[in-house]
Amino acid sequence: MNELNAWAAVGMITLAATAGDVLLAYSMKRVGDVGDLWKTRGLGAVVGRIFATPTFFLGVLAMAVAFYSLLFGLSWGNLSLVVPASTSLTFVANALAAKIFLHERVCRRRWIAALLVATGVILMAV
């Protein structure tokens, strides 16, 4: 039962984390380079512009769902199962989602990197 719960948590973490990452990446691209903005207009402008982006809050909400799923997952399953499994799945899901929703050009170099990292994470968990 705990095993099944842990895998359900892994699925939930993957889904919510991917949605959160994509929404946050989209929001921050709209905000623009934070370092430059801070230098020219100050920290207040950075915070103000982030808070004026509605998708930012959706992203934070998705991240909160992922975070609480992680807390549940960690109490049900082993750290060495839940974290590597959800992280490696999130890597591949993110590459797909970034290509579809953010129109990032996921070149061969990045696909290979995502697959190398995901495989590496799984091997570390074995």
Next chain:
Amino acid sequence: MTFRKYLVLAGITLFSTLGDSLLARGMKQLGGASLHDLSGLIFAILNPWVGIGIFLLLAFFACYLSALSWADLTYVLPATSIGYVMVAVVALVFFHEQISPTRWLGIALIAAGVGYVAGGPSLTPVRHRRGELESDQPEGTLPVRPAVISEEAQL
């Protein structure tokens, strides 16, 4: 990529690794959470390990947002996964844990992936509003992003 930007990427790695470890330790101390007792989950932040873990994860979040403002998601994620390697090294050096050959292979694969993506461009050209693709940029240069600029011009 400037030195400051590499520092931000290092911050992502460090804070998320430490934050996750502290959370795991705290949650193990509290025992299993249950769906029927959600209050246990809310009071979990009162546990010092969980509290410090959350604080570190907030620092991670600030660095993460900063990185996403100037780099692609598909660059930031692999480039910061060197943290898994760091955890293994910490486990080996400080806790004298045994690291199996498969685990070393995993570590090598992650390191290879990180090095491979970090050598590429951090920001790829975006599709223009009208749908055509920007011309190929040489690797390592930051292309101008016409979609964002035209949006700001309209404001």
